[in-house]
Amino acid sequence: MTSDRPRPTSSPTISEVAAAAGVGRATVARSLGGYGSVSEPTRAHVLAVAARLGYRANSLARSMTTGVTKTLGVVLADIANPFFAGVLRGLSDTAKQEGYDLLVLSTDEKLAEEQAAVGLLLDKQVDGLVIASAATAGDDLSHLLAARERNTPLVLIDRLVSGFDADSVVINNREAAREAVTTMIAAGHTRIGFVWGPVTVQPAEDLGTMRSVIAGALWSDGERLSGYLDALLEAGIEFDTSLVTHVLKTEGQAARAVSGMLALAQPPTAFFTTETDATVGTLRALRTRGLRYPDDVSLLGFDDTPWAAVMDPPLTMVAQPMQEVGARAAEIVTGRIKGDDSDVVHDVLDARLVQRHSVQHRAARVLPL
Amino acid sequence: MTSDRPRPTSSPTISEVAAAAGVGRATVARSLGGYGSVSEPTRAHVLAVAARLGYRANSLARSMTTGVTKTLGVVLADIANPFFAGVLRGLSDTAKQEGYDLLVLSTDEKLAEEQAAVGLLLDKQVDGLVIASAATAGDDLSHLLAARERNTPLVLIDRLVSGFDADSVVINNREAAREAVTTMIAAGHTRIGFVWGPVTVQPAEDLGTMRSVIAGALWSDGERLSGYLDALLEAGIEFDTSLVTHVLKTEGQAARAVSGMLALAQPPTAFFTTETDATVGTLRALRTRGLRYPDDVSLLGFDDTPWAAVMDPPLTMVAQPMQEVGARAAEIVTGRIKGDDSDVVHDVLDARLVQRHSVQHRAARVLPL
DNA sequence: CTATCGTCTGATACCGGTATCAACTTTGAT
DNA sequence: ATCAAAGTTGATACCGGTATCAGACGATAG
Secondary structure: OOOOOOOOOOOOHHHHHHHHOOOOHHHHHHHHOOOOOOOOHHHHHHHHHHHHOOOOEEEHHHHHHHOOEEEEEEOOOOOHHHHHHHHHHHHHHHHHHOOEEEEEOOOOHHHHHHHHHHHHHOOOOOOOEEEEOOOOOOOHHHHHHHHHOOOOOOOEEEEEOOOOOOOEEEEEEHHHHHHHHHHHOOOOOEEEEEEEEOOOOOOOOOOOHHHHHHHHOOOOHHHHHHHHOOOHHHOOOOOOOOHHHOOOOHHHHHHHHHHHHHHOOOOEEEEEEEOOHHHHHHHHHHHOOOOOOOOOOOOEEOOOOOOHHHOOOOOOOEEEEEHHHHHHHHHHHHHHHHHOOOOOOEEEEEOOEOOOOOOOOOHHOOOOO | OOOOOOOOOOOOOOHHHHHHOOOOOHHHHHHOOOEEEEEEHHHHHHHHHHHHHHHOHHHHHHHHHHHOOOOEEEEEEEOOOOOHHHHHHHHHHHHOOOOEEEEEEEEEOOOHHHHHHHHHHHHOOEEEEEOOOOOOOOOOOOHHHHHHHHHOOEEOOOOOOOOEEEEEEEEEEHHHHHHHHHHHHOOOOEEEEEEOOOOOOOOOOOOOHHHHHHHOOOHHHHHHHHHHHHHHHHOOOOOOHHHOOOOOOOOOHHHHHHHHHHOOOOOOOOOEEEOHHHHHHHHHHHHHOOOOOOOEEEOEEEOOHHHHHHOOOOEEEEEEHHHHHHHHHOOOHHHHHEEOOOOOOEEEEOOEEEOOOOOOOHHHHHHHO
């Protein structure tokens, strides 16, 4: 079944073209590369022969001498996640425009995978890196430092990494979350469930421990939770740790956690979800408990997807400019490759609260009682 | 602002390690590569020196001599499309397991982009290709033939290409569509809208022209439409060309086309949608017309996403094994690279009809009248 | 008729690995 | 003590490009 299939037949090389055209290798290189000087007749002849032979340059060999691969390394948590898929799309479009290809690796949020990925990409001599890092405070950052030491431009996306200052493109997570939660508070909600809080073995005991948990969490997660706390604090609402999940980030776990909160003596009247799957899990929990939004429970969450607008009723969501994150990151990294050595840039793109109808004024239900 | 930033500082080379260790290049290569024979003391010494210097092999140089890049080229229509994102995830996971990285390019369904992409990937000496081709009957297939001529294994995914027989992994689109439409017919529907039909400047005039349009359409599109026709034919329902869209494949166009159908003298009582965005567009049209499913109109469509299950009511959908498509494609292509020269494989994965509640029995509305 | 400049061209070093080969060392047997 | 075999090592060709350099040739000027 398996046997020695001929090795990929490489297309003709410069030497072969040279031989076929009866000229030296250098002349072919000059004709093709368009540098140096070649007499018009020979150039035309060489070009014709090259075309006839179907000559295509070997990018590997070229990169070998030029030191440029025209390839960008991209490290993401999960390509199938709509957010990252959108980011990748923006990255891809802009990179292509600039003449770069993308080598894409996913890490599933595991630091070890991220380190291996960066090593691999560096070994493959990528010209630049775009990373949504899984690193949190205190983690080993040697892979990022290695990139820096090699002088390979690197842009962080979606998450900042504490202890590593680099170009970055992120969302104003904290402010967006604060605004979103404030909206719910303004609608009269005081018990607001937060899905997904940072993953911990057991729930945080109080605000103090929660703050320290945040400090050790993934940046974007911490920021969103901080925004939630900001809104609560601002409104003088006491923080209840039992309203923040600490489970693994899967749709099923979200559903279970939400279900648990709904069984509380004083259940939440609204939920703030930080990701698409958290939203779906929350909706699922509502469904299995026979509850409806926005009448029984209000809903507001991150990542506006096409579906959100056609739900019944449509969901109020925080829309992240996903493609723009990717596009900006690509711009920055290609700029650095070109030699832009201006100060470190920290782009913060605004998420937009899309008001629809999943948040209901609490009075509507409180009064009738 | 832009200036001469030092070229990426390449990490130490084998020569440098050799010099630092006071041995020859070959000895270092042997120690690192683990081939040939090296005395234990020197090997240990070399390894230590290499580690101290932080030596990392340059994959480019290695690929240069070995002719192997451990990289797969992936050509998709649109990475942000949930279907392709899922496929890519499967592809990525399996490829990683086999030790391959992915160079990903998207074409937006444009043949010219596809040709350029394949050329680029071949130039970069990828070991294998996975392509969701945009080519339809009569198109220039030279890029695919070029891959074959170079002996670079290639697997087609999601779409077959007429006139080019190669390993492929696709879904049983026709049968899945037939089954889905039959479900609706069984529920008493006879006028079923089809969103998205093949893109044409004007609607097909009759079944005959529709058949020829199908022959020139993207394979998967044609198959789904054929499955729709099969179901109609089987049930003895006359085909009405005005129930098949011929618009560009955007959510907005879908919404407009569906809206148009609903304004027909005899509007459809059900819709079959072939893609996520077609489903969303259809839902949007319903919403703007103040109609509800499944009471006013039944719905059934391709691509089960997490959202579909939490819609109210939940949508009956055709679930494609997206990740599996990617995983299988990766298996096949890496197998070919390893030398598997068995017969061409044509994998057909089954889509699964997930029964939920967006298709209602027509009698429920007909009787009360 | 020779000097000088410019154009055109081939030869060649180089990138950083892999892999072959020949030479040298060590060991053990005769 | 001599020699063969095994073990170890360095030198080197090669992959397919890029880029430099110097030589060959032609034309123009003195």
